[in-house]
Amino acid sequence: MAMNERSAIWPWKGDVPPHLPRPDNMPKAFLLPGDPGRVDKAAEVLDDFRIVGQNREFRMGVGTLDGVAVGICSTGIGGASTEIVMVELAALGVEVAIRTGGMGALAKNLALGDFLVVAEAVRNSGVATFYAEPGERVLADTGIVALLDASRGELGLPGRPGTCATADGYYRAQGRPDRPHGNGTPAILDQLAARGAEGIEMEAEIVLAAGHALGMRAGAVLAVHAHRLSDGWLEDYDKTQRDLLRLGAMAAARAVVGR
Numbered sequence: 076m077a078m079n080e081r082s083a084i085w086p087w088k089g090d091v092p093p094h095l096p097r098p099d100n101m102p103k104a105f106l107l108p109g110d111p112g113r114v115d116k117a118a119e120v121l122d123d124f125r126i127v128g129q130n131r132e133f134r135m136g137v138g139t140l141d142g143v144a145v146g147i148c149s150t151g152i153g154g155a156s157t158e159i160v161m162v163e164l165a166a167l168g169v170e171v172a173i174r175t176g177g178m179g180a181l182a183k184n185l186a187l188g189d190f191l192v193v194a195e196a197v198r199n200s201g202v203a204t205f206y207a208e209p210g211e212r213v214l215a216d217t218g219i220v221a222l223l224d225a226s227r228g229e230l231g232l233p234g235r236p237g238t239c240a241t242a243d244g245y246y247r248a249q250g251r252p253d254r255p256h257g258n259g260t261p262a263i264l265d266q267l268a269a270r271g272a273e274g275i276e277m278e279a280e281i282v283l284a285a286g287h288a289l290g291m292r293a294g295a296v297l298a299v300h301a302h303r304l305s306d307g308w309l310e311d312y313d314k315t316q317r318d319l320l321r322l323g324a325m326a327a328a329r330a331v332v333g334r
């Protein structure tokens with residue numbers, strides 16, 4: 076069988092992955108928002124930014140910060156598509172992966188627009204079970220946590236390190252009702268909070284678990300978009316998104332050069 080022929084077990088064509096677009100020169104560090112629409116926003120925080128391409132929910136761009144190449148690739152929503160991003164980026168030689176996304180806060184002392192630098196994800200989501208043993212803690216790389224929190228502080232942005240939970244759904248799995256006037260099952264959130272979760276979203280656990288298993292330095296920083304205790308919702312999200320990308324990019328570039 077010719078080397079470049081695809082196989083079912085590893086359906087790459089040579090060094091071209093089956094899902095992700097691929098630039099000629101891969102940055103060593105990538106930011107990972109869920110939403111493809113947010114990739115273009117990296118032009119506001121990176122120099123020489125260009126879009127590499129898009130396939131399905133995976134939109135990729137590359138740029139530089141302080142002369143260091145930084146990539147950004149959307150994961151889509153949830154663990155299944157995020158696993159694809161992590162595996163294909165790792166196989167392409169990426170060493171640093173930082174999720175930059177939104178969450179619903181579960182802690183009283185987090186406010187709308189604050190930034191939670193994820194130190195740990197409580198075990199809760201499906202795909203991560205293939206990358207971390209049952210009972211194994213899912214931790215962010217401590218160096219990435221430190222760089223993210225230092226960047227947050229330098230930028231004067233509110234927040235702190237903490238723990239998140241990753242859910243396999245947005246409505247019932249996050250205690251929401253599935254119709255406008257329902258009650259949902261908020262006890263789900265109480266149970267996650269009792270296990271230490273201070274926010275809930277849909278991708279961080281797989282980024283941390285797969286990142287660790289695949290030998291990458293992985294982390295996540297999550298903006299408080301919703302507050303599940305006060306039922307608050309941040310309507311004007313644009314500046315928060317820009318700040319999220321800026322602090323993620325600062326930490327990513329510093330991680331590459333070892334600062």
Ligand SMILES: O=P(O)(O)O[C@H]1O[C@H](CO)[C@@H](O)[C@H]1O
Nearest residue numbers: 108109110152176177276277
């Ligand atoms: O803010 P982003 O990265 O899009 O992620 C959050 O938003 C989506 C749900 O609306 C989920 O993907 C959740 O994790």
Ligand SMILES: O=c1cc[nH]c(=O)[nH]1
Nearest residue numbers: 177178179276277301
């Ligand atoms: O409540 C929220 C907000 C953002 N992302 C989520 O998954 N849940």
